[in-house]
Amino acid sequence: DAKTTQPTSMDCAEGRAANLPCNHSTISGNEYVYWYRQIHSQGPQYIIHGLKNNETNEMASLIITEDRKSSTLILPHATLRDTAVYYCIVRVAAHQTGANNLFFGTGTRLTVIP
């Protein structure tokens, strides 16, 4: 149960901002939103995560709505190397020290177009 819904695919022009939406309407108060991406033939790569405040790092920005039912990952200047499948994940914290394994859905396949 991925607990998130994302569009199957998106295109973005090189150099433009890529905005990837995610719905997580059943998110609980103590659950974080994580984003990973997976470039073809590679392992998943961590991008960013947040609880309720917007977050920014060297890779991307994460905008979480006030009700926390949706979020948007923003790649400010997409490059061809950003072509990948992007996964939005709600961390299911079973207990503090337990296996908080990641539930990956099918994600959004982002294609950056030259």
Place this chain on the structure above:
Amino acid sequence: GAGVSQSPSNKVTEKGKDVELRCDPISGHTALYWYRQSLGQGLEFLIYFQGNSAPDKSGLPSDRFSAERTGGSVSTLTIQRTQQEDSAVYLCASSLGGGLETQYFGPGTRLLVL
């Protein structure tokens, strides 16, 4: 610094043979996860190690699958009497601790059972 490494990167085997897959986590990471990813699918959790605690084996699909972690570092996933449905990419991830610590993935081992 060095990331998570896995070996071999590719493995082709015949049905019924045993295979061993290796994972070297990031130094200092106490938590280690094994996942598998079938073609075009999301990640399926297999097993979780946290320090010296008993591993969480709840994701192992059958008793043909086992894993160990020696000295709290390197882990080996063993699949006995492989079947064609075992063909997948096997991914290892490590994190500083359990709980909600960010998981960092290795490149995976592509297993093909003929």
